[in-house]
Amino acid sequence: MSLFYVIGRVLGLSQLETIEALSLRWNATWIGGRGGWLFFVLVIVVGLVVFLYSRHPLGHRPMARFLLSLTRAVALVGIVVILAQPVVLVKIRHTIRPSLSILIDDTASMSIRDESPSRTEKPGEGNDLTATTSEIVSETNAIPRTQRVVESLFREDGTTLNELAKEYRLRFFAIRRIDGLDLLPQWETNDSAFLETFGRELKANGDMTAMGAALADVLRRKAGIQLAGVILVSDFNHNAGPPPEAIASRLDVPVFCVGVGRSESQDLAVELQLPPFMKKDEKSFLTVVLRQEGLSGDRVHLKVWVRKPAPLKAGSDRTPGSSSETPDAAKNMEESVLEKSVDLTDRVVTVELPFTPSETGQHVFTAEVEALPSEKLTQNNRAVRDTFVRDYFVRVLFIEDEPTWEWRFIREVFHRDPLVGPDGFRTYLRSADPQVRERNPLFLTSLSIPRKDFFANDVIIIGDLPASAMSPAIADMIGEFVNEMGGGLVFCVGPRFGPGQWTDTPLGQLLPVEVPALTRVRETAFVPQLTPEAALFDFMRLGETDEEFQKAWSNLGKLSWYYPVQRVRPLATVLACHPHDTCPDGKTYQPLIAIQKVGRGEVVYVGTNEMWRLRRKYGEKYYRQFWGQMIHRLAIQHALGAEKRFVVRSDHREYRTGDEAVFTVEAYDADFRPLDTSQLATPQLTGTLFVPTESQPQMRELRFSQTRAGWFESRVKLYNPGEYRLVAEDPLTNQPVEVRFVVSNQAVEFQQPTRNVQRQRLLAQLTGGKSYELSEWANLLKDLPREARIESEIREFEIWNSWPFFIFVVGLLLSEWFARKWLNLR
Secondary structure: OOHHHHHHHHHOOOOEEEEEEEEEEEOOOOOOOOOHHHHHHHHHHHHHHHHHHHOOOOOOOHHHHHHHHHHHHHHHHHHHHHHHOEEEEEEEEEEEOOEEEEEEEOEHHHHOOOEEEEEEEEOOOOOOHHHOEEEEEEEEOOOOHHHHHHHHHOHHHHHHHHHHHOOOEEEEEEEOOOOOOEEOOOOOOOOHHHHHHHHHHOOOOEOOOOHHHHHHHHHHHOOOOOEEEEEEEEOOOOOOOOOHHHHHOOOOOOEEEEEOOOOOOOEEEEEEEOOOEEEOOOOEEEEEEEEEEOOOOOEEEEEEEEEOOOOOOOOOOOOOOOOOOOHHHHHHOEEEEEEEEEEOOOOEEEEEEEEOOOOOEEEEEEEEEOOOOOOOOOHHHEEEEEEEEEOOOOOEEEEEOOOOHHHHHHHHHHHOOOOOHHHHEEEEEOOOOHHHHHHOOOEOOOOOOOHHHHOOOOEEEEOOOOHHHOOHHHHHHHHHHHHOOOOEEEEEOOOOOOHHHHOOOHHHHOOOEEOOOOOOOEEEEEOOEEOHHHHHOOOOOOOOOHHHHHHHHHOOOOEEEEOOOOEEOOOEEEEEEEEEEEOOOOOOEEEEEEEEEEOOEEEEEEOOOOHHHHHOOOOOHHHHHHHHHHHHHHHOOOOOHHHHHEEEEEOOOEEEOOOEEEEEEEEEOOOOOEOOHHHOOOOOEEEEEEEOOOOOOEEEEEEEEEEEOOEEEEEEEOOOOEEEEEEEEOOOOOOEEEEEEEEEOOOHHHOOOOOOHHHHHHHHHHHOOOEEEHHHHHHHHHHOOOOOEEEEEEEEEEOOOOHHHHHHHHHHHHHHHHHHHHOOOO
16 A cells, blocks of 8 residues: 555545645735744744743743643644644646446336247267257246346446446446436445345336437536446337437447347337328339248238228218218228238348329328237237328429539439429529520529418528528528428538528528638549448438448549538538548538438538539439438428428327327418417317227317417327327318327337347447447456546645644643643642
């Protein structure tokens, strides 16, 4: 044990390196200067003590006289020193232990008791390999996942954690809420009481696994501390809140992912994939995906059917789903799409079905397979999804100065796109001949568009256009279109004018990047580099495989210019960037493609109008996929076309029994100005909720209270499982608008019993961490970064205000008093 260790313990520092300097300071104001008054007072005190004791008749005991005077003098000096308020300044250098956050999944799925397979072999005779068989025997492990985590953490009675606590400040958190983390008991010592307390805190009762919100909470708590890394212990079945991949990359620390639960079991899950919108009388395709584990070679019976909206008869005032809608009539609205036996030959079996809708409105599709005897979880054998069938197209407005190559090819792409087409694509081309604008329906004659026509658009693309070409009124409407209506906006900048021109306009606040006003194009040849977040966005995932993904983007080739930006906005996500040029902060690479949520809408920044180079070798294939999927993503954020004027929504599409649903109605007038209660015939909007029962749906009237202009809200507790329908009537057109949703009595946490190994590895890869099994806990501890930081600091210790000094002075006074009594002195 070293001297510095002992001093460090006295000073409250567990890892003291050395003491660099010591100094003394007097805090009392009466001392002044360099302590001259203190010296003068001390001389007077000592002189008085000597004078008084020299007058006592102590006979021939000079030693007693000396000791008594010395004791009294030192005691009085101590009192004077207390009044002078001495402070010792110690400059020390010590090691700061970095923090290590340990996040433990405490949701309901962690109560699952996994089956652990054990392999038994029956040996054959001789070298006949066919006589040897292996059987997988499933034996039930009686320990839930949470208990296995606790046992792994506190293996060897916590000795390993005790050693780890010497290098890190351990902070334990539980993932059980959808908005952040709960703090668990913090590690102090490896006693049984702490282990018992810690085990009681983990109850595995969280409703949803919000891993993105948990990592965002770590990011908030990271401010002001040195975070060495994050250990995430979970089954990685994220099912609520923002995606964890986007948050993890912003932590700037490695995330070490520890997987809990089996990665495989005997289970069959049904997924139903639908296009976001369908067009009436036009063929579309549904995709049923059967994912199986441990059921290869089995055969299942698949059934797919659709529930269509009830047609309104001429002259009828009946709304869909009203009381006159009998069970037989409801049954007639269901149409079988497919019924067949499917062999589970692969781990993933895909069945693609053509479907041509004959009516508009919301269609609810259901895909279901019969449960197999060996399945442990059957709730995921049924999938319900809905989509809208429309008789018009997604409406795209492209505002450009002159016909660039990007403008020409985008026009061709969307003219042939089934969800846009010639009727959905419009453009304002500033340099176009006025007569061409008048004769060609593709062109707008001017940007002075009436509100009802402007807000009927779904996506707006702004090309290489000077800011002077757009009036402030149009710029304000674009901001309202994105923020309030949830519209999609794309900045496709070019080399002539650039994004810096929008800095001092309302559009500058919508950009995902900040660009100085007079920024000029920087000419340099470079190959754009994709960020890890690019794989999370469908319009960036070109091709069907990883090899094709790389091939498609390498086809873009070298670009010859880009616009340098000042910084990326905090909420933006960069998807493509310059390979080596950085922003002024020296950390962020110059962005080329970025996306940001703005209000209720989304804005994409494409820092070049040369994406048409994706056509170089493979024609329109990847170019159409890039722009088509981007426009579809931006369009499905909101209702399309004029339907944005009156929208009925539920806050979720799937609920659990006992959940509270929040229903909203967004209502505007004919010019897309928010409706107010003064414009309604009644003080509140009303709707009808159809609650499923065993016989026929029960009707329940709902009243929507206005929370702000154009926004009405109602809240309802949902108890009956099944399919619900909410119908509200547009007060201007008297047309019914409905929304459907499903209530299940199965917790979302149990819909996926196996571990998501892919997400576990992706999170570790994005952050520079590693992925482990729970049994590899010891290996994880060895791989943790050892980067302790050494700091120098000055500590102040008040001598005059300390107990030892007080006891010393009082002890001298008492000693002198007892000595005087013993010598019979007064």
